[in-house]
Amino acid sequence: MGFMHTKFFRLGFSLLVAVCLMLGAFIQPAAALTNEQKLLSEVWRIVNRTYLDETFNHQNWTAVRQKALEKPLQNNEAAYGAIQKMLKSLDDPFTRFLDPEQYRSLQVNTSGELTGVGLQIALNPENGRLEVVSPIAGSPADKAGIRPRDRILKIEGISTENLTLDEAAARMRGPSGSLVTLVIERDGEGETEVRVVRDRIALNPVISELRVSPQGTPIGYLRLTQFNANASMELAHAISSLEKKGAAAYILDLRNNPGGLLQAGIEIARLWLDSGTIVYTVNRQGIQGNFDAFGPALTQDPLVILVNQGTASASEILAGALQDNGRATLVGETTFGKGLIQSLFELSDGSGLAVTIAKYETPKHRDINKLGIKPDKVIPQEPINREKIGTEADLQYEAAVELLTKNS
The missing domain is CATH 3.30.750.44 (Transcription Regulator spoIIAA)
Known part of the structure; x- marks a missing residue:
């Protein structure tokens, strides 16, 4: 009896082992990832x-x-x-992986707020030196007297010679109230040491100014550089202030605006429209969502939107919405043609993933992906430098002024 029992136990045990081994073949890979x-x-x-x-x-x-x-x-x-x-x-170039550094920098850009010194920086393509593009207005760097084209030689005593743009930016960012020492070189002035106290910085993507056309029409000029979380609020402030100053017409400059948050694009379209559809979205299941304007618009004044090949994504949603609703005349060149919407996912190791989850169509059901939006008035222009944007040297801007002056 005892013998039988052991044999059965052994048999049972070996069966169990066999089952475990078989199961093991299924379980193992997941466990061993x-x-x-x-x-x-x-x-x-x-x-x-x-x-x-x-x-x-x-x-x-x-x-x-x-x-x-x-x-x-x-x-x-x-x-x-x-x-x-x-x-x-x-x-699909828009479905892409972002390492932790890239993901953080994208979040900072779209959140519209960061703590640091408030400098836009770039590497000079000719000599690879770290240069200031411009200080953000009212930021610590601006108050410390740092100017465009200044070269940043050292951050906290560390030479910037071999730093990437990301590394340099990361060294200048830091908690509000902390101090950072920079060594700056300026043409004709040699090197100076500048101490800057970091602070919270709101990234205002709106540049606005009241201008008067040669014929005397007061025109509100608005330039939007990206669609971050502050964009709609800042643009609403700018429009209200220009209305008070007596603007009779508007130019909204979306040239080289690469887009940003879809929601910001929709909210900005609502500032200009009393009613109408802004955009349709279509996902994998073919479901159409739509976003509408419910008014009232902040102004009924005539509007010209400036666009070029660098006008993309949320910029195209806005331009398409206002063109299809007959609210704005588009001037410039055919836009970039990005009719796809991405969602951003944070991954377990702090990196990120952008995935194309839907496409969109303008209110007249135009699919603009890879096609772009053709302006009502096509005015080609060679790239011009930053200082010349919105001046007489800017042919697209001049054409917009002419259109508005004629119409008013």
Whole structure:
């Protein structure tokens, strides 16, 4: 009896082992996924669930994942590379991976607020030196007397010679009230040390000014540089203030505005419209959402919108909405042609993923992706430098002034 019992136990045990081994064949891979593989799977799942094109660019999306997981991913860099390769197979430049640094910088841009010194910086293409494009008006850097074209040689004693733009920006950012020391070089003045106290900075994407045309028409000139979280509020303030100053017509300059938040584009369209559809959205299921204006508009004055090849995304939603509703005349060149909407996802390691989740159509159901919006009055123009924007050297601006003067 005891013998039988042991035998049965042994048999039972070996059966159990066999079952475990069989199960093991199924369970093992999931349990053994490295952090790098988990990150790749996380990206795959988000795309699988939300991506606009359900054929995934006519490929077997599951097979793409299996192939990507075949090779061991030694570190984050390898994982990021594999993720980028996997996303590249979708052939959609807007569905993209952002490493933690890029993701943070995008969030800062769209949130419309950061703490730091308030400088826009760039690397000079000729010599690779770190230069100030411009200080943000009223920011600590502005108050400290830093000017456009100043060269930043050192940040906190560290030479900027081998820093990337991101690294330099990260060194200048920091908590409100903390101090940062910069060494600045200016043409004809040599080097100076500037101490700047960091502060909260609201990124105001609106430039506004009341101008008078040669014929005496008061024109409100508004330039919008991006659609961040402050854009709609700042533009509403600017319009109200220009109305009080007696503006009789408006120019809204959206040239080289790469877009930003969809919601900001919709809110800004509402500032100009009493009623009407602003945009239709279509997702993978073909569902159409639409956003409407419910008025009243802040002004009924005539409006010309300036556009060019750099006018993209939320800028095109706004331009298309106001053109289709007959609210604005468009002047300039055909726009960029980005009719796709992305959603941003934060990943487990602090990196980010932008995924195309929908496309949009203008109120007259124009799909502008890769086509752009053609202005009512086409005025080609060679690129001009920042100082000449909105001056007599700016042919598109001059054409807008002429149109408004004629109409008023």
